[in-house]
Amino acid sequence: MSVPGPTGPPDHDQPFAEPWQARIFATAVLACERLGRPWDDFRDLLKATVAEDPERPYFESFTLTLDRLLDVVRRSTDGMGG
Numbered sequence: 001m002s003v004p005g006p007t008g009p010p011d012h013d014q015p016f017a018e019p020w021q022a023r024i025f026a027t028a029v030l031a032c033e034r035l036g037r038p039w040d041d042f043r044d045l046l047k048a049t050v051a052e053d054p055e056r057p058y059f060e061s062f063t064l065t066l067d068r069l070l071d072v073v074r075r076s077t078d079g080m081g082g
Contacts, residue, residue: 021059028066035073042069 016022032042046065050058 021062024059024063024066028062028069031066031070035069037069037073042066045069 016025028042029039031037032039042065045068046062049061049065049068050056053061056064
C-alpha cells in the first residue's frame with residue numbers, strides 16, 4: 001500500500017511535498033549523469049533500500065540511496081590513484 005505525501009512514493013500530480021525533495025531528486029539525476037551511471041542503477045538501489053525498511057519515509061530512503069551510490073563510486077575510484 002502506498003502512503004501519499006512525504007512518507008510514501010511521490011504523488012504524480014505533486015511529486016515533491018517540500019522544496020528539499022525536489023533538490024535531492026535533481027542532485028541524484030545530476031550525479032548519475034556526471035558519473036556516467038544509468039538512472040536504472042539508482043532506481044535499483046532505491047528499490048533495495050526501500051525493501052530494507054518499508055516503514056522508512058520515502059525521501060529518507062531516497063537520500064540514503066544517493067549516499068550509497070556515491071559510496072560505490074568512491075570505492076571504485078579509490079584504487080585508481082590520482
